[in-house]
Amino acid sequence: MTTNPLPLAGKVALVAGATRGAGRATAIELGALGATVYGTGRSTRSGRSPMDRPETIEDTAELVTAAGGEGVAVRCDHTDADDVARLVGRIRTDHGRLDVLVNDIWGGDPFLSWDQPVWEHPLDATLGVLRNGVETHLITSHHALPLLLEGTDGLVVEVGDGKEAVPYRGNMAYDLVKTAVVRMGAGLAHELTPRGVTALTVTPGYLRSESMLDHFGVTEENWRENTRDVPYFEHSETPHLLARGIAALAADAGRARFAGQCLGSWDLMREYDLHDLDGTRPDWGAVDRAARDLTLVDGMPGPA
Template sequence: MTGASRGVGKGIALGLGEQGATVFVTGRTEVGGPPTTPLDGTVQGTAEEVTAVGGRGVAIACDHRDDEQTKRAVARVAAETGRLDVLVNNVWGGYEYFWDGTEFWLEQGFWTVPIDRWDAMFQAGVRAHYVTSAAAAPTMVAQGSGLIVNVSSDAAGKDDAGVPYGVAKAATDRMVACMAHDLRPHGVAAVSLYPGLVRTESVLRAAEYFDLSDSESPQFVGRAVAALAADPDVIRHTGQVVRSADLGRQYAFTDLDGRRPGTNDKPFRL
C-alpha cells in the first residue's frame, strides 16, 4: 500500500486491515522525522491503526520518487511473506501548492502553471505507479494470481481538470489497460479505481468549499479495494476503471456511517 501516511492511502490500508490482511504501508512521513506536509499522519501511525482494526500493519519508510527505495520495499514484502496478493498504488505528487503558499486559484490557463507541477505528478505519480508495479509483477506472475490497483480520478476524462493533473490521470488509466493486457494470461488483474469525494485531511481542512453531503470516508475506499481483493473472479474487472461507489452497490458494503456514497441512501442497517 503506497502513500499511506494519511488520506486515501491510509483509508485503503485500514479497509484491508478490517479483513485481517497483513498490510505493508509505505510513506515518507515517519515518527520523529521531518514533516513532509503540515498534515498529521505517519507511516508508523497507519501501520498501528491497521493492527488495531484487526489486521497486521507493517511500516516501510519509502520515498517512491527514488526507484531503488521502491524496489527495496517491494523486495522486502516478497521476502517476508513469500507472496504478494494486492498492490495499491496511491502515492502522488504535485499537491504541494495546497500548503506551500502558492495561490493556485489565480492560475488561469495551463501556461500559468509551474512546469515542475507536471514533473511532480509524473515522477511521484505515474512513474512511481509504473516502477512499483514492475517490481511487484514478477512475484504475482510466479504465483499465478494478484491484483494491482492504481488510484486514479475522473479528472482523466475532464477537460477542465487542469492539464498536468488531467493528463497524468489519463496516463494512469491507460497504463492500467496496457498492464492488464500483459498480466491477464498470468491470472493477475489490474484496475484503475476512482474514489468519489473523499473526506481526507486536506478536504476537511477546506470543508467550507465542498458539498460533503454525499462524500465518502477514506476507509470506504479501502472497503472497495478489500471487496475486489476477495472476489475470486476479480479478473473480470481487469483493464477497467472501477468506482468505489459502484463497487459499494455491487459488493454490498457501506461506509462507516452505514451509508452507500454515490446513492444518497439513508443509513443502512442489518
C-alpha cells in the first residue's frame, strides 16, 4: 500500500500571518502536501509593515507554489475586520471552501519594551500588543469560521508560545497574548468539536526564525559556530519543524484526538516521526523540563 504524496490536494488553507517565521514555513509545508494556501500579512513588495522586515507575502506564495501547492498572497491587516471579511469573501468566491485555518498572526514587536513594568510601559503600546496578538485572532476566527464550517472535518490551529507553566516572559502584554492564544485553542475546541471541526494550539520550541538569526548576526549556515555562548540556542529549531507538524495534523484523518490540546513541535515530531530541515530532531520539551528542574534546585534561571 502506497502513501498518497499529496494528501492535501484539493484542500484550501488560510495561514493568517504567513510573511515569515512559523507562518511562512507552515504555508510552505501545507503546499508541499498539495494544498492551495492563502498566505496573508502586511509586508508586500510594494511596502513594508511596521515590523520593517524584508520578507513579503509574495515571496511566501512563490515558495508555496515551488513546494508543490498553489500559493496565493493576499495583503490583509488582521486588525481591520473589513479587511478580513474581504479576504474570506475572496476565498469563498475563488474556491467556495476553507479546510484549514492557521492563526499565526503576531505583529506586536514594534510595541514591546522588555523588562519594563506595566505602569511604565506606554499604555498605547501595551494595548497595541494586545490588539495585534489577541484581537487579530478573534477577528479572523469570527469571519473565517463560518466558511470553514460549511465543509466537513475542518482544522483550526492557533499558534502560541509555550505550554504548561511557562515562566513570566518579561512583558505583561506579551505574556498575556501568548497565554491567551493557548486558551483560544481550548475554547475553540469546546465550540467546534460538536460541529465536526478539530481545534487546538501548537507551540514551537526555541525558534530559529529569520529575525532571531538577524538578532544574533548569524545565518542558517553558520549559527552553530557563532552562537556557542547564547544559552540554549544549540537546542533551537527552524520554523519548519513546527510547520511539518501542522501539515501532518492537516493530513491526519484521526486528528480529532488532539482537540483542545496544546502540542509542542517536539510532541508533533514524535507523533509523526518528523525531522527538522537539517535532519535533526530537536526536543525543546525535554530541554525546557530539565532547565526548570535546575531552577527549582539551585535558583538558576531557565529559558522563558
